[in-house]
Amino acid sequence: xxxxxxxxxxxxxxxxxxxxxxxxxxxxxxxxxxxxxxxxxxxxxxxxxxxxxxxxxxxxxxxxxxxxxxxxxxxxxxxxxxxxxxxxxxxxxxxxxxxxxxxxxxxxxxxxxxxxxxxxxxxxxxxxxxxxxxxxxxxxxxxxxxxxxxxxxxxxxxxxxxxxxxxxxxxxxxxxxxxxxxxxxxxxxxxxxxxxxxxxxxxxxxxxxxxxxxxxxxxxxxxxxxxxxxxxxxxxxxxxxxxxxxxxxxxxxxxxxxx
Amino acid sequence: xxxxxxxxxxxxxxxxxxxxxxxxxxxxxxxxxxxxxxxxxxxxxxxxxxxxxxxxxxxxxxxxxxxxxxxxxxxxxxxxxxxxxxxxxxxxxxxxxxxxxxxxxxxxxxxxxxxxxxxxxxxxxxxxxxxxxxxxxxxxxxxxxxxxxxxxxxxxxxxxxxxxxxxxxxxxxxxxxxxxxxxxxxxxxxxxxxxxxxxxxxxxxxxxxx
Numbered sequence: 001x002x003x004x005x006x007x008x009x010x011x012x013x014x015x016x017x018x019x020x021x022x023x024x025x026x027x028x029x030x031x032x033x034x035x036x037x038x039x040x041x042x043x044x045x046x047x048x049x050x051x052x053x054x055x056x057x058x059x060x061x062x063x064x065x066x067x068x069x070x071x072x073x074x075x076x077x078x079x080x081x082x083x084x085x086x087x088x089x090x091x092x093x094x095x096x097x098x099x100x101x102x103x104x105x106x107x108x109x110x111x112x113x114x115x116x117x118x119x120x121x122x123x124x125x126x127x128x129x130x131x132x133x134x135x136x137x138x139x140x141x142x143x144x145x146x147x148x149x150x151x152x153x154x155x156x157x158x159x160x161x162x163x164x165x166x167x168x169x170x171x172x173x174x175x176x177x178x179x180x181x182x183x184x185x186x187x188x189x190x191x192x193x194x195x196x197x198x199x200x201x202x203x204x205x206x207x208x209x210x211x212x213x214x215x216x217x218x219x220x221x222x223x224x225x226x227x228x229x230x231x232x233x234x235x236x237x238x239x240x241x242x243x244x245x246x247x248x249x250x251x252x253x254x255x256x257x258x259x
Numbered sequence: 260x261x262x263x264x265x266x267x268x269x270x271x272x273x274x275x276x277x278x279x280x281x282x283x284x285x286x287x288x289x290x291x292x293x294x295x296x297x298x299x300x301x302x303x304x305x306x307x308x309x310x311x312x313x314x315x316x317x318x319x320x321x322x323x324x325x326x327x328x329x330x331x332x333x334x335x336x337x338x339x340x341x342x343x344x345x346x347x348x349x350x351x352x353x354x355x356x357x358x359x360x361x362x363x364x365x366x367x368x369x370x371x372x373x374x375x376x377x378x379x380x381x382x383x384x385x386x387x388x389x390x391x392x393x394x395x396x397x398x399x400x401x402x403x404x405x406x407x408x409x410x411x412x413x414x415x416x417x418x419x420x421x422x423x424x425x426x427x428x429x430x431x432x433x434x435x436x437x438x439x440x441x442x443x444x445x446x447x448x449x450x451x452x453x454x455x456x457x458x459x460x461x462x463x464x465x466x467x468x469x
Contacts, residue, residue, distance in 0.1 A: 127314040208300075236311040239301035243352045248300065255299040 061110050064156045071162065114155060114163040117142050122174065122187035129252040130236035131188030132200075135160060135176065137253060138185060157183070180204035182253075190235065195228045200251070203238065208250040291329040293348070294322060303345075303352035305361055316365040319354075320373060323366070328394035333437045335363070335374070337388035363390055371396040377440075391441050395433075401448040403433060405455075408468045420446075420464045 059066045121141045125133055135157050142155055164174050164185065175186050180201045186192075192200070198218065202209050214225035229249055232238045238249040296302060296318055306312040326344050327335070335341075337356050345354040354362070366373035372393060379387040395403065404423075408414060411428065422428065424442060429435055434442065446466055449455035459465045 127310050130311070233308050233311075236308045239299070239311060239315075240304055240306055241301040241352070242304045243300070250299065250301045252299075255296045255302075257295065 062154070064154050064159065067110075068156055068158055071158070108166075111159070111163045111166045114142070114159060115167050118160055118163055118185070119167070119174070119187075122185060126187065127236070128255070131186060131190075132237055133185050133187070134253045135183040135185055137256070160185075188235075195224070196232060196237075199228050199232060200237065203249065203251045204253070207254055208241070208248045210244075210246045210248050212246060291326055294325075297322065297347055300347070300352050303347060303354045303358075305358045316362055319362040320366050320369065323362070323392065324373060324394045327392045331433075331436055333391060333441060334377075335390055335392050337363075360386075360388075371398065391438065397444055397448050400434060400445040401452070401454075404445055405449060405468065407432060414468050417465045417467045420466065423466065 053060065053070075056066070056070075060070055061067070118138055121138050122131065122133060125137075125141075139155060139157055139160060142160075161176060161183075164176060167174055173187065173189055177184050177186055177192075177197075179197065182204055199209060199214065202214070202217070206213070209229075211222060211225045211229065214220050214228075215222055218225075220228075229238070232249065233240060237251075239252055239255075241248040241250055302315065302318065306315050323335075323344065326332075326341070330341070332341070337359060340356075340359060345359055346352070363374050363376075367376060367390070373396075374390045374392050377387045377389045377391065379385070380389070393400075407429070418426075420439065420442065424435070424437065424439060434445075437445075443457075446455055446457055449468070450457060454469055456467045456469070457464065458467070
C-alpha cells in the first residue's frame with residue numbers, strides 16, 4: 001500500500017494524492033450504489049405495501065385484529081397511516097398524501113368515519129356523564145351501532161384512540177385520560193384538578209365514594225372533600241344517591257354495566 | 260355515511276307498529292326485563308345537577324313507557340304505583356312519590372305528551388294523582404284504531420264506544436282495557452283528521468269511520 005511502501009522523490013507526493021483521490025472516488029461510487037439499492041428497496045417495499053393495502057383493504061376495514069397488526073407494522077417502520085392526508089407523509093416524496101395514495105384512501109376513511117361515530121357517542125351521552133366517558137363504553141356503543149341496519153362497526157380501543165388522534169387538527173377537543181386502570185375520553189375542554197382526578201380514580205375502583213370515605217382514605221379535611229365532590233356534581237361527572245346511610249356519589253360509567 | 264345527529268337518542272319504544280293479538284298476549288305474560296340502569300342506585304334520587312337530571316328524567320320516561328307497554332297499563336296512580344317499577348331489584352332504593360310526580364310532570368311536558376294528569380277525584384285536592392300513560396301517543400293510537408277499522412272493512416259502519424272497548428270484535432286488540440275517556444281522546448284525534456264522526460248521547464254513543 002502507498003503508506004507502507006513510502007516512495008522516494010517528489011513523485012511520491014503526487015502518487016499519494018492520486019491514490020487518495022481514487023479511494024475517494026471509489027467510496028463515492030460505493031455509497032451511491034448503496035443508496036440506489038436502498039432507494040430501490042424502498043420503492044419495492046412501497047409498491048409491496050401498496051399492493052398489500054389494496055388487496056387487503058377489505059380486511060383492514062373489517063377485521064380489527066388484522067387492522068391492529070397492520071397499524072403495528074406501519075408503526076414499526078415509522079409510518080403513520082393517518083399522517084397521509086394532513087401531514088406530509090414520512091416518505092416525503094411528492095409532498096402531499098403519499099400514504100393516502102399508497103394505502104388507497106380506505107384506511108384514512110375508516111378512521112375518519114370512526115372519529116365521527118366517537119364524537120356522536122360523546123355528544124349523545126354528555127348529559128349523562130358530563131363529557132367523560134370510558135373508552136370501553138364508547139367501543140361498546142359503536143359496536144352496537146345506532147340500531148339501524150348494518151349500523152355496528154367492529155373496532156378495538158386502539159382504533160378509537162387512533163381515530164381521536166385524527167381529530168387533533170380540529171383543536172384537540174377530545175382527549176384521552178387515564179383514571180385508575182381505565183382510559184376515558186374527555187369531550188369537554190375542562191381540565192380536572194388533581195383532587196378531582198383522585199376522587200374519580202377512587203370511584204373507578206370502588207364504584208362510589210362518600211365524604212367520609214375520602215376523609216378516611218385520603219386524610220382530607222371534610223371541607224376539602226365536600227368542595228371536590230360539589231365540583232364534580234356541578235360538572236355532572238358524578239350522580240348522587242341520597243338513600244344510602246351516607247350520601248354516595250357514583251360514576252355514570254357503571255350505569256350500563258348492571259350489578 | 261357520516262351523519263352527525265345532534266338530536267338526543269329517541270326513546271326506545273316497544274313495538275311501534277301494530278302488533279297482532281297473538282304477540283300482545285304472549286308479551287303480556289312474559290316477565291319484563293328491566294334495563295341495566297335500574298341497578299344504578301342514584302337513579303332513585305332526583306339529581307341536583309339540572310343537566311344530569313334531564314338525562315335521568317329521560318331514562319325514567321323510557322323505563323315507564325316500556326314497562327307500561329309491556330304490562331298493558333293505561334293508567335298510573337301515585338297512591339298505588341306498580342310495586343316493582345319504582346323500587347330497584349334488591350329493594351334498597353325507591354323513587355319517592357313526590358319524585359315520581361317530578362318524573363311524570365316531565366313526561367307530561369314532552370312533545371308529544373307521554374302522560375296526562377287526570378283531574379282530582381275528590382274536590383278538595385288541587386292536583387290529581389292519577390294519570391294516563393301514553394306508551395303510544397294519541398296519534399299512534401288513532402293510527403292503530405283506524406288501521407283496525409280498515410283491516411276489518413268497517414269503514415262507513417257505525418260502532419258504539421262500548422263495542423270499540425269491549426266488543427267481541429276487538430278481543431285481544433291492543434287498546435282493550437283503555438279508559439273510556441282515553442279512547443274518546445283517540446277518537447277525537449280521528450275526528451280532527453276527518454276520519455271519524457262521533458254522535459249521540461253519553462249512553463249508546465256511536466262512532467262512524469270514514
